[in-house]
Amino acid sequence: MSGATGTIGQNLETDVGSTVLVTGPTGKVGRRLIPLLVRRGVTVRAASRSPLPERVGIEPVRFDWTDESTYETARMGAGSMYLVVGPIPQPEHADYVRALLDGAAEAGVARVVLLSTYGVDQAPPENPLRRIELAVESSGVPYTILRPAAFMQNFSEGLRWRESLVDLIRERDEIVAPGGAGVVSYVSTEDIAAVAAVAMTEDGHEGTAYAPFGPQPLTLTEVAEHISWVTGRRIRYVETDRTPIRDALLAAGAPPETAEHNSQVYVHAFSSGALGVLNDDVLDVTGRPPVSFAEFAVGAAAAWRQ
Numbered sequence: 001m002s003g004a005t006g007t008i009g010q011n012l013e014t015d016v017g018s019t020v021l022v023t024g025p026t027g028k029v030g031r032r033l034i035p036l037l038v039r040r041g042v043t044v045r046a047a048s049r050s051p052l053p054e055r056v057g058i059e060p061v062r063f064d065w066t067d068e069s070t071y072e073t074a075r076m077g078a079g080s081m082y083l084v085v086g087p088i089p090q091p092e093h094a095d096y097v098r099a100l101l102d103g104a105a106e107a108g109v110a111r112v113v114l115l116s117t118y119g120v121d122q123a124p125p126e127n128p129l130r131r132i133e134l135a136v137e138s139s140g141v142p143y144t145i146l147r148p149a150a151f152m153q154n155f156s157e158g159l160r161w162r163e164s165l166v167d168l169i170r171e172r173d174e175i176v177a178p179g180g181a182g183v184v185s186y187v188s189t190e191d192i193a194a195v196a197a198v199a200m201t202e203d204g205h206e207g208t209a210y211a212p213f214g215p216q217p218l219t220l221t222e223v224a225e226h227i228s229w230v231t232g233r234r235i236r237y238v239e240t241d242r243t244p245i246r247d248a249l250l251a252a253g254a255p256p257e258t259a260e261h262n263s264q265v266y267v268h269a270f271s272s273g274a275l276g277v278l279n280d281d282v283l284d285v286t287g288r289p290p291v292s293f294a295e296f297a298v299g300a301a302a303a304w305r306q
Helices: 031-037 069-075 092-099 126-135 165-172 189-201 220-231 243-251 256-270 280-286 293-304
Strands: 020-022 043-048 058-062 080-083 111-115 143-146 174-177 206-210 236-239
Touching: 020 031, 020 069, 031 189, 043 069, 058 069, 069 092, 069 111, 080 092, 080 174, 080 189, 092 126, 111 189, 126 143, 143 189, 165 174, 174 220, 189 206, 189 220, 189 280, 220 236, 220 293, 236 243
Parallel strands: 020 043, 020 080, 043 058, 080 111, 111 143, 143 206, 174 236
Antiparallel strands: none
8 A cells, every 4th residue: 555645746856966876777667767867957877787878867887686796886876766676576686675775875875766566565574575675664775665556558568577468459459368357547657757756856755655556447348448449449358367477477487486476466466456546646746647548548559550
């Protein structure tokens, strides 16, 4: 669930240092976060295994979570950090985060924003994502945790760990996924990035968890109707069990017990309505309402063009 909310997005911009560290700079949130931060007047240190091209306001740096020798250069002089750890978190990832943040407060890091997943605060402490959250919470650096719902962009952009929904829509006119009649308040990664940018550069968000959600709970059948409208083709929702999710996790390198557990959690989350939450977190932090799925679909229509 969301942490404290309220009328916070009051443009209380402060000096967090001229450089901010962004991990996952090519991810769905990271690549939308970077221009927002540059517009706020900070230099973005874009940290990835294959450094991005250098551009105005962007300082690329080689960074690999599995290689601690890359940590110091990445964090040196950074006033705040945006952290995201892999598409399939493993138990050791919490140790990577702990090592990156070791001594970070003393080195001048004033804020950390962690991208997590909705409901992780209710997970047991041995859960890999909850272990990561606890590593951040115990680091001594003021932190904000983002626990969004499922991304709208998962329908229009590729997924790293399973068969791409966008390819199925474009090539077969189908959304093939578990979920049934469960509703989800899908959120645009533009909104998640906007919340992250505020939390990284303004006061008032320390020790807070936000749950960015979209403005309307939708079934996958209703998602298909939105995409049908903008493409001019009938897009069908085809329900599956958890087998494709489990098999995709195994193919992506997840241990068998992790694949079994995560596929069960995935199906429950999407079919139970647990992700059909509505809140004001995006509005309260950014000052504007979240993007609707209809608005997103109009902007993403080219991705589904045959």
